[in-house]
Amino acid sequence: MKVYLMYPDRDFNLKKELPPHAMDLVKDLGFDVIVQHMSRGDEFLRNVAMNVLFYPEKDTSVIRYRQEIVKDCLEHPDVVRRLYQIPISIKESKRKRWWGVFGWKTPNNVLNGARNALEAMLGGLKELRRIADENLEKFRSRGFKRFFEMLQEELDDEYLSKMGEHLENLKFQKGVLLSVRLGKGNEGEDHTLSKPRGKNWFQRIFEREKVFSYKLHPRDEIGSKVLESIVNLGLKDIATNVAIAADHVESFFNTLQLELAFYVACLNLVESLRAIGISFSFPEVFPTNEERIVFRNLKDIALALSQGTNVVGNELEAERKRLFVIMGANRGGKTTFLRSVGQAQIMAQAGMFVAAESSSLSICEGVFTHFRRREDANLKKGKFEEELERVSKMLDHVSAGSLILFNESFSSTNEHEGSEVAHQIVKALIDSGVRVFYVTHMFDLARRFLDDEKVVFLVAERKENGERTFKVKEGKPTETSFGLDLYREIFEEKEEVFPS
């Protein structure tokens, strides 16, 4: 009984901790906003979304498998939300009825708790069967088709009714029959429990076999405690097995909840994006070594969602390129561009849609960011040293085929030093097969890559009249700074559109 909605051939497991750089991604790429819309404040959805996003999937076939499922979800959101409700209801009822055990963890207590749990979950299994019967024909993804077919096959009517019978037996209303051996000290051992056989089972035994019986005195409390403890010995194995069965069925529901959670989070995000008119599409994904990256009208959805309006998009088309140097006007949309690239890469590898009219990209081993942090001025070390330390820590986790987004890195020192250090680092990275996007003002850094054919130069556009379009376009860098623009904007035009 496998859910297999996240992977065609294996379970999805939630990792306890996010990768070390995940919080940088959240902060730098605006995933706090995106995940907020995916989870709508639900801690569980948030956790799942972060896990899927920040442990990027590297297998293109898995990514396509999920894309199909997301498409099914977009077509049948109500069915998917209804499915997701089943494990949640079971959890609710567990919380309310408390299947767990009060006081001593005796076999009898555990058995009863587990039996009640299975009874509640039997209802959930029946509901799942119903949904599978109704929807098998309507869904198109391999994932959902397999899932529904499995439910029909494994949870056929006979199995479900047999399960009801077992749950009735396990109440042991008439008493129990144990077989026992003589152990050390002639004390009983190997107590095993026999299956109840109908209403008049004991009656039939007493009529046919040689039996010695003993009635306890009604006030013999010790005696009945002892009997109870012997029964518990006999119930040990069955209690274990029923409890394990309950655990397994529960874990099936947990897995179901876990694997559906991601898709429910996708549905939530889609609703938010549609509300502000942002269109999206499913990216074509390619293996890392094809080094392809193409976007049409790619948007920074964190910006759009936090503003609550649509935003300007960018294009990019590059093949076999390693380094993207982004320069140009201050506040001209460079950071926004950088963030949209990071978002798209991460969402695409999760199996999601991206906020572009169309896109195709090669998957990467991991996404990393190194944004200049103006706020955390570390007093013990210089800012420059702090930056180097952060880069050094990050590089502990970077491998060939990774994507690194640098934003104004090493600008805390003078350009001469900064570009020298940056050049050595970036050059080493791209030569090692890492894809790098680098937003910088350092012309000296850009200049060193001018003749490299694996490099794309992008510039934040500014029209003749000085107006900024917030678009980033291909173009060789020029040595003029656009700081004057900003000066003007702040001192002359007071309108503030973009959050810094």
Place this chain on the structure above:
Amino acid sequence: MFPSVLFKDAKALESVKVSEEAFEDLFLGRLIDLTVKGRERYDLKPFFTMPVRDEETIVYRQEVARDLEDPEVRKVVLEFSKGMVAVHQYLQMLERLDYEYNKKGWFLEAVLEYCRTVKVFSESLERVGLRSEGLKRIREYLIGYARSPEFSSLFEEALRVKEGLSRVRYCLIVEPGKFSVKPYKGEKDYAVEIEAFFSKFKEEDRIGEYSFDLVKGIGMSHVEAKILDFVRRLYPEPFEELDTFCENHRGFLDEVILNFEREVQFFLAYLDFIEPLRERGLPFCYPEVRTSVRDEFVEDGFDLMLVHSLTGKIVTNSYRLDGIERVIVVTGPNQGGKTSFARMVGQIHYLACLGLPVPARRAKLFLVDAVHTHFEREEHVQNVRSKLEDDLLRMKSIIDSLTPNSLVILNEAFSSATLRDSLDISLRVLEKLLKIDCFVVWVTFLDELSRVSEKVVSMVALVSPQDPTVRTFKVVRKRADGRAYALSLARKYGLTYEEVRRRIRR
């Protein structure tokens, strides 16, 4: 005398006198407490508090200990000990049980455990290589015992009776307020069916943790006794055999085996105690011991109790006393490892006289007849006079009891007096000790003591040459020079004569 691993023969042995103070100052009490911890049932303290001055006995024990260091031998002995513990536990338990067939059942278990343990032990001893005379004697005894007709018939009978009982299987029906017993008729286990039914939900990597704490106390209640009574009526024969067996074999334990069980724990306790220290790379050795030759040396020795409480890297120290050398005067900075060095010397002599491995890489020791200590005692401070008085009284009583074969360890003695007094007293005491010609370790800040005689060896606790505040805990043979340390510290803090002159502005 029957075979023993502690004593070669029945002759009276000279014991080493260790004063109560020495026992405390050298941390021997704590060492022994830690060593015997968990083995209280064997009452080992009497063995550990009886160091002997007898080369033959010490070598006899060293051989046994060496044999027991062989993992093969150790394993075999441990298995034996474990089995015997179970036997004793069963037998003690019998006294607390109420019901006849419950008691008889456990008596049978005790006999079975005993027979198995003895048999396995004697067979295993034949297999392993032994060098020590002590263990060889035990082996010889055991082989004879295990082959005796009495033992064989005890074992066979016990097995037969047990076999009969374990074939019994019955059914117990429990209804509210009532129980019934009937013969077993092939009833099937329901748990297996349930497991199979739910197997489709099974996940390979998840195993439920449902171990109940059902360790049912041993013994029976009236209900269980009644059940057993019904079972006995259904199957009477095996219980009749049990009756006969119990009657025929009341006192079945052998005295020599019981004695060995206890004695061998003396070695195991100590070997277990030093095991983790050895794993940390600390050396232990069997010292060469003499009563005739007065030369001594210790290579890479250490304070056993210090390393037991510390976790970091351990510094070891060496010394030697050749020819007429009898006295080691230890000087150097405080907290520099001087006291530990002194303790080490005492501990090594003590442990050597127990016949156990000592904390050192190599050692050759004179067997002393007594170990005394004179350590500074802070708890007795009332006033300077009474403290010095107490110091001197203690010293006097030590000197009165010393022989040329004794070891005395002094630690900052007479330090409550003025420097002049302290030096005068110390020189006089030292003179007395030199006259007695006993062995002395004297920890002091008085350099002068180290230059009194040819018999005196000067040893110094070193500091790091780079940074005088760093102790190396290394104590080496070296001319005492207390001022060298003080000057280097002053330099570090800019307080030498020249420094202070230069820093003071004119």
